[in-house]
Amino acid sequence: GVNPGAALSPQPAGIPSGQVAEAAASLSWRARPAMAQAKISSSVKSGGGGGGGEAAQQAGGGQLRGRFFRSTSMADRSSRLVESLDQLERRVEALRDAASSMEQEKETLLEMIHNIQNSQDMRNISEGEREELNLTAKRLMGRTLTVEVSVETIRNPQQQESLFHATQIIDEIVSTRTEGKRNKTNRLEEDF
Numbered sequence: 370g371v372n373p374g375a376a377l378s379p380q381p382a383g384i385p386s387g388q389v390a391e392a393a394a395s396l397s398w399r400a401r402p403a404m405a406q407a408k409i410s411s412s413v414k415s416g417g418g419g420g421g422g423e424a425a426q427q428a429g430g431g432q433l434r435g436r437f438f439r440s441t442s443m444a445d446r447s448s449r450l451v452e453s454l455d456q457l458e459r460r461v462e463a464l465r466d467a468a469s470s471m472e473q474e475k476e477t478l479l480e481m482i483h484n485i486q487n488s489q490d491m492r493n494i495s496e497g498e499r500e501e502l503n504l505t506a507k508r509l510m511g512r513t514l515t516v517e518v519s520v521e522t523i524r525n526p527q528q529q530e531s532l533f534h535a536t537q538i539i540d541e542i543v544s545t546r547t548e549g550k551r552n553k554t555n556r557l558e559e560d561f
Contacts, residue, residue, distance in 0.1 A: 471518045482510050 485491065486506045491499055524532065 465520050468518050468520045471516075472520065475513060475516055475518065478513050479510065482506050482513065 486503060491502065494502070
């Protein structure tokens, strides 16, 4: 079989054909600057030495080692930076998830302590035991309240304004319902 790409891309000496095909397949739009870098590198090599060639090699970020010139292309640098940022993003999301879980755990603990303080079992024990258990519950409540965890959502001004309006509407509904209940309670008390 004849390789149709062989005429367009000559096989570099010493590199297995599978690796060349693999490298060619992995080229993307991000790798295009690497092609330009390779052209600059090859023109510097063929330019014949002299001070100008070394200055161009140093400007390109490469190192001169004997007769071989090795350069890290812009695409390689960009790829490494993107990969690092992707890893950091995953870690930031894991941190936010852990912090949210901690917030929920704090709320759960506070509710449990409150429930124990107001439980029927607390009322059915001796005064001395109740006082001792209440002191322990208050100490635990205080220690739990000293833990502050906050996960905030970053909002643009339009989102901030929408949240403000939604909160106002909810507050008005709650206020109206609370007033309605008070009025009904007052009427019932007046009737009896």
